[in-house]
Amino acid sequence: MDQLPNLGREQEMLDSMGLKSIDDLFSDIPEGVRRVDRLPLREPQSEEEIWADAQHLLGANIDLDSRPSFLSAGLARNFVPTMVPMLATRGEFLTSYTPYQPEVSQGMLQAMWEFQTMVSELVGLPVSNVSMYDASTAAAEAITCAVRVKGRKATQKGVVYVSQFVPPHRLSVIENYTQGVGIELRTLEHDSNGRVNLEAASSAEGACAVYVEQPNAFGELDEGITRLKEIIGENTALIVGVDAVSLGIVEAPGNYGADIVVGEGQPFGIGPTAGGPIYGLFACKKDYLRLMPGRIVGKTLDEDGKDAFTLTLSTREQHIRRHRATSNICSNETLIALMGAMHMALLGPEGLERLALRVAATTEIAKQAICGINGVELVDPDTPNFREFAVKLPSDASDAVTHMDAAGVLGGFPMGEWWDSMSSCLLIGCDERTTKSDIDALVSALSAWVEEVSA
């Protein structure tokens, strides 16, 4: 065991305390609850053995980069600049805790203040926190935050409208976070072309909040969302969930009236990592500041009048406000947000635009190519898409995925896993790294399956 500096020196230390054995230190555990047997676990391993096993086990996984992959569904198969993990895992960042002592934590505090600024610029809202757990808890806590802020004036008490096309795994998180605190979720209907039904949206006037996503679960961009704020009015919060990369070419929701913007930060900073750790973006208007969740860094001065950063508005948080806190969040995703900040800074404004254009380009090319397959149709033919699009297949989409898998292509996500009524629909996701030959492989694998099931 190479992690214990005092191994083999226990007795000296015990002697100096006048104790006989380590067991003395545990004598305060009553016999009735004491464990007598050893833990029935495996033998300890050396670092070399752990590395070998890790390579073996993780090597048994098929990674996204090893084949043409069109699985996105809310995560991005991105390319993270080499600098990012190298710098973020410097020990001073990696092994620090929440910066409760600002005098020795200026580095992380400043990096988070810069992160807040970049997120604020990205979404067009003045305030950002230093991360939520992921896009789903960001959305869920945006809703509970909006209800706190708008609850009193709302004529539809506790009511929040949620877009029909929020993916079920995200909706489930939202339901868990809202079910016990007097919030009623109602569905905001979409038209048959996938767009928000603006007439139905007008019934949300007087509710506490409306939550929509741009693009929606099918990767569809909806111009109507830019008119939502007008329709629902000042007393109802507009919460928009975004694909962060799309904002290089799609209007920032803050510029069309969004009160809170949330989203997955993952495309900036870290690979899909089997779904975590990733980080949620949370930004809002000033009116929400004092009731928002999460940590916030402010700029101030030290005793000598020198610029300094510190955590601020902590009185919202659980360690001070306890059960009246705006959220239970304590540990967040700071290190991943730091990686995000590094990635954003490397891109710069024009780099962000180019990244978005690259994704838009591959999405469009793949969409056109797939539409060329006889028997495959777009679910919503006249809708613009970003990153993802949904197609209707002649038979079960999970069967298509299995078939393509055998041909060495990860062909997308079978939407029947989300909605029973969509079992023949396939969600195809593209990214900046999708190549022409990936798309060719997808077309040929999908065509082969279509031919087989149509025969």
Place this chain on the structure above:
Amino acid sequence: MSDIFEFNGAKGSGWSQPEPMKEDAINTVPTSLRRSNLPRWPRASEPELVRHYTLLSQRNFGIDTGFYPLGSCTMKHNPRINERVVQLPGIDRIHPLQPEHQIQGLLSIYYEMQEMLAICAGMDEVTLQPVAGAQGEFTAIRCIQEYHRRNGDVQRDKVIVPDSAHGTNPASAAMCGYEIVEIPSGEDGRLDLDALRAAVGDDTAAMMITNPSTLGIFEPEIAEAAEIVHAAGGQMYYDGANFNAILGKTDPGRMGFDAVHYNLHKTFSQPHGGGGPGSGPIGVKAHLADFLPSPIADREEAADGGATGDGYRYFWRTPTDSIGKVQQWHGNAGAVVRAWAYYRRYGRELELMSEHAVLNANYLRHQIMNPTQEQLNSIHSMPVDGAPADFVKHEFTLSMMPLKETTGVTGKDIAKRLLDYGYMSPTLYFPMIVPECLMIEPTETESREVLDKFASDFLTILSEDPEVVQSAPHDTDVRRVDEVLAARSLVLRKQFDD
């Protein structure tokens, strides 16, 4: 360079990327939806940013920099192999929705971790989905809530927490809609069974408690407390933030708990990263297992030996009455894999980790509380124990009240002065029941020499000129930071001139 926005290279400068595959890709966005102004992000080259972030890192204190006795947070060394493992494409480049046969290795690690955690805590089933301790609390209380609902016990609308509980406990229960009943600790800082008896009833949904308590002492009457809560029909929830003190010596199952969260970023060394990520799996007894979030890893025998060669095929399983999801995917898989690498190092000797954590805490407490006569002569006032006990577990609390009374020097002053000596400060003013509290957790990865030096420096500070201590820190990057000004002026982002 005062901040990153001062890097203002030429338009379009920055990290280079290939051209978009299609020239007119912008036409995929309807004109009315196109972005009008790009965000004002910095325009910087890689060398500039490498230096920027290197300089920032040098202005940040981590465990790698020095002793970090931040009580309750378990700032132990983070083995570097863990970081190397998560860079493997078999975790970094994995999508959580990939077909099961493509992620057999990941599933097997999940399965191994679920089993190991269940064994360590005396629980029947584990989910790795919650991504932090607080989310683990929330998840477990949600499961308990559904359990009561299934039993028709809808009148159970209260959750009991001791006044020494961490803030996340009441906050998590409140987010599920529960009313919080806070019970006072006894004179000795321990759980007061009479107060508990008075608080329970047929409206009790659960009690949330950590053991060892936030004072670092083992609650000897924990089994009796569990009996009281169970007799009233409530459930017992174990806050596992302090599990690193007792692993292998006892477990929450034996103490009578029904549900527990683990902090993989404490007990199992996932690095804290300046505030996160964490990982907060929960374990439950069989009667709560149906409610766990979906999915959890399971396995069956595989005739072909399985993809990892261990004889099993792994798959995701949804518990029958699952509460659904608390995070969209499978939790912080990267943190789980790091914790797996950590666990493999100890295996069945995990108990050694607890033994050394407790040895170090008791040793440091002994060194601080037993100064030499010479030291004692120059000390203004000795601290007093936050709770009287022969032994502590992995941490201890000191009340600096006597010093405050004699010299005006507060716990916060001591905390700031420790920074001058090259230490991170202990946890300050928590638990709230100890006046002028410093909470010290050395962890098992500090040597005796470090503990001796810290004790001696701590005692030196107690004898220093109060004015020097009150105006600390003196030798840090910045001096004492004006938090009141920060909250008043609220400069939460960069303001641009244009």
